[in-house]
Amino acid sequence: MNSPKHAGIASAVATFARITVRAAPLRVVTTMLLEPIAGALGALVGLWLKLLSDAAVLGSGREAAAAAALLAGTFALERTLTAVGLRIRLGAQERVAFALEKHLATALGDTATLDPLETPEYLDRLDLLRRGRDYYWYSLSALVQGGRELVRLAGMLILLATIDPWLTALLVLGVPILVAARFNRRIREDAEESVSEDRRLSENIIGVAGTPAGASEIRVAALAPVLDGLLTAGGLRTEQRLVAAEKRAAAHQLLGGMMIAAGYSAAILLACILAVRGDATPGDVLLVLTLAGGMAGNLRSVSTWTSELTGVVRFLQRYCSVVDLAGAHDRGGDTPVPPRVNDGIALEGISYSYPGGNSHALQDVTFHLPAGTVVAIVGDNGAGKSTLIKQLCRLYNPSWGRVCLDGEDLMRFDVREWRMNISAAFQDVARIEVTLRESVGVGDLAHADDEAWIRRALDRAGAADLEGVLPDGLEAQLGATWDGVELSTGQWQKVALARAMMRDDPLLLVLDEPTSSLDPEAEIALFERFASIAQDRRSRGGITLLVSHRFSTVQAAELIVVLSVGRLVGVGTHVELMQGCELYRNMYEVHARSYR
Numbered sequence: 046m047n048s049p050k051h052a053g054i055a056s057a058v059a060t061f062a063r064i065t066v067r068a069a070p071l072r073v074v075t076t077m078l079l080e081p082i083a084g085a086l087g088a089l090v091g092l093w094l095k096l097l098s099d100a101a102v103l104g105s106g107r108e109a110a111a112a113a114a115l116l117a118g119t120f121a122l123e124r125t126l127t128a129v130g131l132r133i134r135l136g137a138q139e140r141v142a143f144a145l146e147k148h149l150a151t152a153l154g155d156t157a158t159l160d161p162l163e164t165p166e167y168l169d170r171l172d173l174l175r176r177g178r179d180y181y182w183y184s185l186s187a188l189v190q191g192g193r194e195l196v197r198l199a200g201m202l203i204l205l206a207t208i209d210p211w212l213t214a215l216l217v218l219g220v221p222i223l224v225a226a227r228f229n230r231r232i233r234e235d236a237e238e239s240v241s242e243d244r245r246l247s248e249n250i251i252g253v254a255g256t257p258a259g260a261s262e263i264r265v266a267a268l269a270p271v272l273d274g275l276l277t278a279g280g281l282r283t284e285q286r287l288v289a290a291e292k293r294a295a296a297h298q299l300l301g302g303m304m305i306a307a308g309y310s311a312a313i314l315l316a317c318i319l320a321v322r323g324d325a326t327p328g329d330v331l332l333v334l335t336l337a338g339g340m341a342g343n344l345r346s347v348s349t350w351t352s353e354l355t356g357v358v359r360f361l362q363r364y365c366s367v368v369d370l371a372g373a374h375d376r377g378g379d380t381p382v383p384p385r386v387n388d389g390i391a392l393e394g395i396s397y398s399y400p401g402g403n404s405h406a407l408q409d410v411t412f413h414l415p416a417g418t419v420v421a422i423v424g425d426n427g428a429g430k431s432t433l434i435k436q437l438c439r440l441y442n443p444s445w446g447r448v449c450l451d452g453e454d455l456m457r458f459d460v461r462e463w464r465m466n467i468s469a470a471f472q473d474v475a476r477i478e479v480t481l482r483e484s485v486g487v488g489d490l491a492h493a494d495d496e497a498w499i500r501r502a503l504d505r506a507g508a509a510d511l512e513g514v515l516p517d518g519l520e521a522q523l524g525a526t527w528d529g530v531e532l533s534t535g536q537w538q539k540v541a542l543a544r545a546m547m548r549d550d551p552l553l554l555v556l557d558e559p560t561s562s563l564d565p566e567a568e569i570a571l572f573e574r575f576a577s578i579a580q581d582r583r584s585r586g587g588i589t590l591l592v593s594h595r596f597s598t599v600q601a602a603e604l605i606v607v608l609s610v611g612r613l614v615g616v617g618t619h620v621e622l623m624q625g626c627e628l629y630r631n632m633y634e635v636h637a638r639s640y641r
Contacts (some may be wrong), residue, residue, distance in 0.1 A: 047470070048411055053362070054358055054362065056407065057358065057361035057362045057364070057365045058358070058361065060361070060364075060368075061145075061184060062363050064141070064144050064145060064148055064584075065137075065141050065184075065185060066488075067144065067459065068137075068140040068141045068142060068144035069136070069137040069140040069142070069541060072133050072134075072136055072137035072140070073137050073141075073185065075130075075133050075346060076130050076133045076134040076137055076185075076189055077189055077192065079126050079129060079130035079133070080124055080130050080134070080189045080190065080192055080193040080317075081192050081193055081195075081196040082196075082488040083123050083127045083130060083193060084192070084193035084194060084196035084200070085128040085195045085196050085197065085200050085266070086119050086122055086126070086197075087123055087200075088122035088197050088199075088200025088201050088204065089200065090116065090119055090120060090123070090335075091201070091204060091332050091335040092204055092332065093112050093113075093116035093119060093331065094109065094112075094116065094328075094331055094335055095326075095328035095329060095331055095332035095335075096112035096115075096328060097109055097113055097116060097258075097328075098326075098328035098416040099110055099113035099326050099327065099328035099333045100135065102327050102328070103619060110368045119501075123288060130189075131160075132152045134185065134189060138185050138186055140555045141181075141184065141185045142181035142235060143274075145181045145364070146183070147175070148368065149364065149367065149368060152367075152368040153239055153367075157439075157442075157460050158439070158440055158441055158442055159366065159440045159441060160400055160441065160442075161370055162444035162520045163400045164400045165242070165498070165545070168245065168371065169238070169242060169245070169555045170198040170240040170363055170366065170367050170416060171367060172241050172244065172245050172361060173237060173241055174360075174363060174364060174367060175553045179487035180356070180357060180360040184357045184360070184361065185355075187350065187353045187354055187357045188354070188357070191350040191352060191354055194347050194350055195347065195399055197304060197420075198287065203442075204332065205333065205583055207331075208319070208325060208329050208332065208357035209315065209319060209324075209325075211315060212333065215485065217331070222286060231355060232294050232358075233290050233291075233292045233294060233356075233617035234356065234359050235290070236286050236287050236289070236290035237287075238287050239286055239367050240282065240283040240287065243279035243282050243283050243575070244283065245281075245433070246275065246277075246279055247276055247279050247280070250272050250275060250276060254272065287422065299641060304638070305448060313333065313334060313413065315333075318331065320446070334402035340611055345373065363506075373557065378451060378456070378457040378458065378459070378461060380457040380458055380463070381458075382450075382458050382459075382462050382463055382465075382466050382552070383450070383453075384450060384585070384588030385554075385585045385586045386416040386417070386450065386451060386552050386587065386588060387415050387416060387451050387554070388415075388416060388451045388452065388608050389413055389415040389416045389418075389451070389586075389588065390413070390437065390449065390450050390553070391409055391411075391412075391413045391414070391435075391448070391452075392410055392412055392413075392414075392436070392446070392448050392590060393410070393411055393446050393447050393448070393449060394409050394410070394411055394445060394446035394447075395407055395409070395410040395433075395436060395443050395445070395446040395447070396408050396409055396410070396444050396445040396446055397432060397436065397443055397444045397445075398442065398444050399439055404547075404611075405444075406429050406432040406611050407429045407432055407436070407609050407611045408611045408612055409612070409613075410429075410433065410608075410611075410612070410613045411446075411613065412606060412613060413602070414588050414590070414604070415588075416586035416587075417586045417587065417588070418588060418604055418606070419575075419589045419591065419601075419602045419603050419604075419636070420588060420589065420590050420591070420602055420603070420606060421590075421591045421592070421593065421598075421599040421604060421605045421606070422434070422590065422591070422592045422603035422605075422606045422608065423592075423593070423594070423596075423599055423606070423607055423608070423629065423632065424607060424609055425609065425632075428608040428609050428610060428611070428613040429559055429608050430557070430592050430611070431471075431472075431611075432611075433591065433608065434469075434555050434557055434590060436448055437553060437555065437590070438464065438466075438467060438553075438555060439455055439460050439463055444455070449553075452558050456499050461613070466551055466552045466553070467551050467552060467553040467554070467555065468488070468543065468545045468546075468547070468553075468554050468555070469545055469550075469554070469557065470538075470541045470542045470554070470555070470556050470557065470559035471541070471555075471557045471558075471559065472557050472558040472559065472592075472605070474537050474538055474540070474541035474559070475541065476521050476523075476524065476525025476532075476537055477523070477540075478522075478526055478527055478529065479522070479523065479525065479537075480497065480517075480520050480521060480522055481511060481512065481518070481519050481520070481521050481523060481540070482499055482520060483517035484523055484540050484544070485502055485503060485540060485543045485544050485547065486499050486547065487544065488544030488546070488548065489547035489548045490549030492547060496519060497546070498547070498590075499519065499543075500512070500519075501533070501546075502543045502546040502547045503543045503546075505540065505543070505546040506539055506543035506545070506546050506571070507542070507571045507574060508536075508539035508542065508543050509541065511539060511540070514532065515530055523540070534615075538559055541559060542556075542559050542571075550585050550587060551586070552557050552585065552586070552587050552588060553587065553588050553590065554575075554588070554589045554590065555592075556575065556588060556589070556590065556591050556592065557592045558592050558593055559595070572591065572598040574599065575591070576588060594636075595636070596632070596633050596636045596637070599619070600619035600633075602619075603616065603618070603621060604616065604617070604618065605617060605622055605629070606625055607622065607629045609628055614626060614628050614629075615628065616630055
């Protein structure tokens with residue numbers, strides 16, 4: 046898979062606008078109207094000051110009172126609109142931030158395959174999104190405040206032009222700081238991206254050290270100095286790159302600030318010269334002093350906004366690239382998934398390489414899984430067993446070859462519909478830390494609130510005892526993270542198995558070493574239970590696929606598939622393989638000797 050690229054600016058902004066308007070349409074429209082109006086009123090304050098000053102010099106009390114009233118009214122209205130706009134904007138920001146996070150989570154959860162999560166560049170981008178969570182909240186604010194500052198700047202320029210057109214040159218002198226702001230943001234963003242891998246490494250090390258299992262190994266193996274060295278080296282690289290970026294940014298900012306200071310001084314000097322020559326009133330001089338000073342601050346605000354806007358746009362581009370890539374993989378066609386398996390599932394010349402990998406995890410694998418059978422897959426570690434079953438679940442798409450259900454390529458089925466017709470429990474179980482009822486119930490959302498259905502799933506998984514041993518039974522909170530009950534590895538596997546048993550009659554049931562943490566007797570009892578359930582599922586032709594290293598359970602399967610280094614080396618019953626597959630016979634005899 047190619048490295049993820051940044052989405053186009055137009056596409057990123059369009060996506061943000063769509064999500065924003067859907068999240069809080071009235072609030073967003075209101076704040077986008079109020080903020081620019083407040084900005085225009087801010088510029089008018091300088092005009093009322095000019096009129097008040099000139100009226101005072103001429104001794105015109107009526108005009109001075111009118112100007113004072115306009116000044117007070119404008120200032121009060123500007124403050125009121127700012128305060129009201131801020132409250133509305135804060136509410137909109139919360140909704141927009143939640144909508145953005147929800148949209149991203151939905152896209153990641155609906156990714157057609159696991160390929161993106163095997164790509165370092167994609168993981169780096171995800172890491173940057175997590176670190177840039179403030180942008181979820183700040184994106185709308187940056188855009189709205191930018192509009193306000195631009196309107197205020199335009200109002201100031203118009204007022205300055207009425208005194209002397211040359212005063213509008215202040216805007217030209219502010220260009221360097223605006224350009225510097227954009228470059229500075231890019232410099233900082235690039236630096237952040239360059240240290241993302243080191244930061245992920247540090248987080249991984251700290252995460253491992255913070256778990257009981259990881260902490261135990263670190264102490265027993267005396268790994269603390271090694272980990273300290275890795276963290277120190279990564280920290281130094283991160284510090285050097287970020288400090289270098291900040292130095293470059295500071296130099297650009299200093300140059301821009303000097304240009305603005307020079308322009309401010311020149312504007313005041315020009316106003317004084319005009320006043321001495323009689324071409325400007327005292328009010329004009331006050332207006333220039335007010336607006337030039339205000340413009341210096343305004344240009345700095347616009348500079349900051351430009352910098353933030355660049356960061357927001359980069360964030361939105363990165364956000365859209367992650368979302369787009371999550372949905373970029375082929376989801377299949379619109380052929381309906383059949384209601385039953387008549388012939389079986391055939392793998393035809395399947396080969397697969399992981400993203401960025403130079404070798405095949407599977408190579409030219411061809412065999413047939415008959416409808417209604419219990420099939421076991423065996424092989425040494427790294428043989429390709431888990432990769433193979435993930436092909437069947439369409440978590441990976443074949444690099445070459447195809448997987449067919451009753452002669453129909455799985456790629457012709459919509460991936461969501463196919464997965465609604467299968468069920469699986471994997472060795473690396475998901476520890477869903479909610480209540481026991483919820484953690485099991487999500488295995489079949491149609492029956493997630495049916496306690497009788499959930500209890501049946503627990504019973505099928507040999508986990509009916511969990512309800513009795515856990516406080517609060519089905520309502521027991523799982524996981525110490527939430528002040529709940531911490532389960533053993535074997536108990537978590539039972540919960541995952543129960544989740545897999547929630548679907549009543551899947552076309553394919555995959556059990557990828559889901560009992561590896563149980564003792565042999567418990568595993569044998571469970572697999573006997575699974576075999577009995579498989580017999581009941583024959584009416585739909587459902588296939589049960591087992592992966593296990595324990596041959597006491599494997600030999601009970603109706604068909605056994607033997608893999609070695611990604612290649613198929615044997616298919617048959619236990620008796621057939623003992624006679625015709627040397628690798629299987631050797632593996633079985635080694636296993637048998639270990640038990641004798």
